Amino acid sequence: MVFANIEYLFLLLLLIPYIVWYILKHKKNNATLQMSDTNIYSDIKKSYKIYLLHAPFILRIIVLSLVILILARPQTTNNWQNxxxxxxxxxxxxxxxxxxxxxxxxxxxxxxxxxxxxxxxxxxxxxxxxxxxxxxxxxxxxxxxxxxxxxxxxxxxxxxxxxxxxxxxxxxxxxxxxxxxxxxxxxxxxxxxxxxxxxxxxxxxxxxxxxxxxxxxxxxxxxxxxxxxxxxxxxxxxxxxxxxxxxxxxxxxxxxxxxxxxxxxxxxxxxxxxxxxxxxxxxxxxxxxxxKQYSKRHEEYQWFALIALLFLLLEFYLRNSILKKIP
Missing domain, CATH: 3.40.50.410 (von Willebrand factor, type A domain)
Incomplete structure (x- = not known):
């Protein structure tokens, strides 16, 4: 596979500072409810929502990456045959x-x-x-x-x-x-x-x-x-x-x-x-x-667009249902 607008792939570098910003932001977050001692909660089973906490962000990163790939116009390579x-x-x-x-x-x-x-x-x-x-x-x-x-x-x-x-x-x-x-x-x-x-x-x-x-x-x-x-x-x-x-x-x-x-x-x-x-x-x-015969190039963005749409809908669903935050 090749990219017709390969220069657009440099936009992937912009995701690095976005990821760094997200990590630093969550490290600095203060607890909403402060407790003097949390030992009484040590035996409570963790909710599955804890493991999904960062899922929306990961999905968003994947969607952005796929959008950049679509802009770069992925294409099948020419098939040359003597x-x-x-x-x-x-x-x-x-x-x-x-x-x-x-x-x-x-x-x-x-x-x-x-x-x-x-x-x-x-x-x-x-x-x-x-x-x-x-x-x-x-x-x-x-x-x-x-x-x-x-x-x-x-x-x-x-x-x-x-x-x-x-x-x-x-x-x-x-x-x-x-x-x-x-x-x-x-x-x-x-x-x-x-x-x-x-x-x-x-x-x-x-x-x-x-x-x-x-x-x-x-x-x-x-x-x-x-x-x-x-x-x-x-x-x-x-x-x-x-x-x-x-x-x-x-x-x-x-x-x-x-x-x-x-x-x-x-x-x-x-x-x-x-x-x-x-x-x-x-x-x-x-x-x-x-x-020397060759086949024409074909645009292959369709699968990238479909996956990006599915992940975007999944992120929207998680953020507004299971992981919805109440101020």
Whole structure:
């Protein structure tokens, strides 16, 4: 146990002169009733009240001592523990172009990607994780954080059409790299998910991959979409009509990005395959970290206050009942 305001303990020294004063006071007390000879009382059994005569003073000293201890704020000490955990820095780069609304994955590609990525985040409590979104341009939805509650809340607000349409894969990688380049983590990873080919942006995907490699960042690329044609919802006159659109994923470029950065390329043609992809990445990216964990201090004045109150009530009871003095 430690004390947050340890200097208050010096107040205990003030009890010493108080005790000395009490002793001297009772030594100087004169008898209320003077007798010429007390031998006639020698055989009378002493009352138990004689032994309790100084009890109120002792109780008062204890109460004062406890009050001083309460002022000093007793606290439990921190519990330090060295442990080994697994943690890395991860940026999720997610394509939010309108083609991600295709429903070859259920309910659509974007919602399926969000669900699986959220499950992935929940399974990595020790990681710094952030989100980059890209379509025709790219921006950071959430910087690297270990507060996964906030991260998952922001995840729910992701939707298609929030930026200019298109697929700027290179910009998505570059934006994620800007968030990871200064990281001191042993392992830095980008998980890029897209369903198309690069057709926008000022940075080509392979140039962005070279930049990632220069900072020691691995890029895992995921091409999401079925083989062949995919149903795409189209709003016509207030109703939803479905048209079949071809699935065009630049697997060659996504594979080259992964190879350049020592990552892997995965293809997810349905919901279950997408889950398998994230599970595979989860297995690949595990780094042992030695961390020192501690518990917060807790105030421990409650017991001192309770005992002080009980002793104060006991002193009040003795002084006004059994040991009550009549002038």
């Amino acid at each position: 442990s080994e955990v697994e943690g890395i820095d991860i940026m999720l780069a997610i394509d939010v172009s309108t083609s991600m609304l295709a429903e070859d994955l259920k309910p659509n590609r974007l919602e399926a990607a969000k669900d699986v990525a959220a499950e992935f985040i929940s399974g990595r409590p020790n990681d710094n994780i952030g989100i980059t979104l890209f379509a025709g341009e790219s921006f950071t939805q959430c910087p690297l954080t270990v507060d996964h509650t906030v991260l998952l809340n922001l995840f729910q607000s992701i939707n298609s059409g929030i930026v200019e349409d298109g697929t700027a894969v290179g910009m998505g990688i570059a934006n994620a790299v800007s968030r990871l380049k200064d990281s001191k983590a042993k392992s830095k990873v980008i998980i890029l998910l897209t369903d198309g080919t690069n057709n926008k942006g000022d940075i080509s995907p392979l140039t962005a991959a070279d930049i990632a490699k220069s900072f020691g960042i691995r890029v895992y690329t995921i091409g999401v979409g079925t083989n062949g044609m995919a149903p795409y919802p189209l709003r016509v006159a207030g109703t939803i009509q479905y048209i079949n659109t071809p699935v065009e994923i630049d697997e060659k470029t996504l594979t080259q990005i992964a190879i350049t950065t020592n990552g892997n390329y995965f293809r997810a043609t349905n919901n279950s395959k997408l889950k398998e992809v994230y599970k595979e990445i989860d297995k690949l990216e595990r780094t042992k970290l030695n961390v």
